[in-house]
Amino acid sequence: MNFFESSKLLMQFAFRPIRGRTHAERLESFYGYQASRYDDYRERFLIGRREMVERLPLAAGSRWLDAGCGTGYLLDCAGGRARECERIYLVDLAPSLLDVARQRVDLGKWTNVEIIETDITSLTLDAPVDVATFSYSLTMIPDWFAAIDQAEHLLTPNGAIGVADFFVSRRHSPDSVRHSWLTRNFWRAWFDSDHVSPSQDHLAYLTHKFEEVWLRQARTRVVGLPFLRPPCYQFVGRKR
Numbered sequence: 001m002n003f004f005e006s007s008k009l010l011m012q013f014a015f016r017p018i019r020g021r022t023h024a025e026r027l028e029s030f031y032g033y034q035a036s037r038y039d040d041y042r043e044r045f046l047i048g049r050r051e052m053v054e055r056l057p058l059a060a061g062s063r064w065l066d067a068g069c070g071t072g073y074l075l076d077c078a079g080g081r082a083r084e085c086e087r088i089y090l091v092d093l094a095p096s097l098l099d100v101a102r103q104r105v106d107l108g109k110w111t112n113v114e115i116i117e118t119d120i121t122s123l124t125l126d127a128p129v130d131v132a133t134f135s136y137s138l139t140m141i142p143d144w145f146a147a148i149d150q151a152e153h154l155l156t157p158n159g160a161i162g163v164a165d166f167f168v169s170r171r172h173s174p175d176s177v178r179h180s181w182l183t184r185n186f187w188r189a190w191f192d193s194d195h196v197s198p199s200q201d202h203l204a205y206l207t208h209k210f211e212e213v214w215l216r217q218a219r220t221r222v223v224g225l226p227f228l229r230p231p232c233y234q235f236v237g238r239k240r
C-alpha cells in the first residue's frame, strides 16, 4: 500500500463516523469499506502476530480457536503447523472480514478450518480446544473479561492462550514497562474514535488467569505517521 492510500485510510479512521445500534453493526460499519485493504495496511502496523503464533504449542491434531480472527491472517502466520491441526475455528462478528477469511481458506485449500460468525463471548463448541488466540481483538471487545473467561472455559486443562494487542501500562506497574501520563491518556484517546480501547487491565487479567510463558512489550509504528509509536504486547500463557 502506497503513502497516498495509507494516508487516505488514516483520514477515514479519524473522520468517518462509526454507526450502528449493536456491536456487530458498529464493527461492520468500521470494517465494511476497508475489508479488501485490511491485510495490506495492518501487515506492518499490527506487529508481533507472527512471533506470538510461533510460540504457540500447535501440533498435529491440535484444536485451535482464533477469536476475532478478522481475515484469518494468523493462518498464514502458523503455516504448516496449522495444516496439521485437527480443527481451526475462525470466529468473528464482522461479515466483510469473514468474507476475506473465506477467500483465504478457499485459495489455500484449507480443509480443517471452520468459520463461525458470532460474538466470542457466546461461542459454544462441541469439544475443548488446545490453543486460543486473540490477535488485536481484545481491545475491540467490549466485554473483554467475558471473552477471556470464555476462552479459558473452552480450553483443555493444559491449554494455551496467545494474545497480541495494544495496551497502556498501569500508573504503577513494577512488573511491566511504565508509561507516562501522556502516553497512557494519548493512546486511549487516539484509538477511541475507532472503538479500540487499549487497557491497563488486559495484561493483569491474563497473567492472573494464565501462567506466563512468554511476554514481550514493544511499540509499533503508525503507517504514514512514523513518529507515532503505540505501545503493544504479545503474551503466551498456559491455563492454570
Ligand SMILES: C[S@@+](CC[C@H](N)C(=O)[O-])C[C@H]1O[C@@H](n2cnc3c(N)ncnc32)[C@H](O)[C@@H]1O
Binding pocket: 027, 042, 046, 049, 067, 068, 069, 070, 071, 072, 073, 074, 091, 092, 093, 094, 097, 118, 119, 120, 121, 134, 135, 136, 137, 140, 141, 142
Ligand atoms: C483489529 S481486528 C484483528 C483481526 C485479526 N485478528 C488480525 O490480527 O488481523 C479485531 C477483530 O475483532 C473482531 N471482534 C470484535 N469484537 C468481537 C466479538 N465480540 N466477537 C468476535 N469478534 C469480535 C472484529 O470484528 C475484528 O475482526
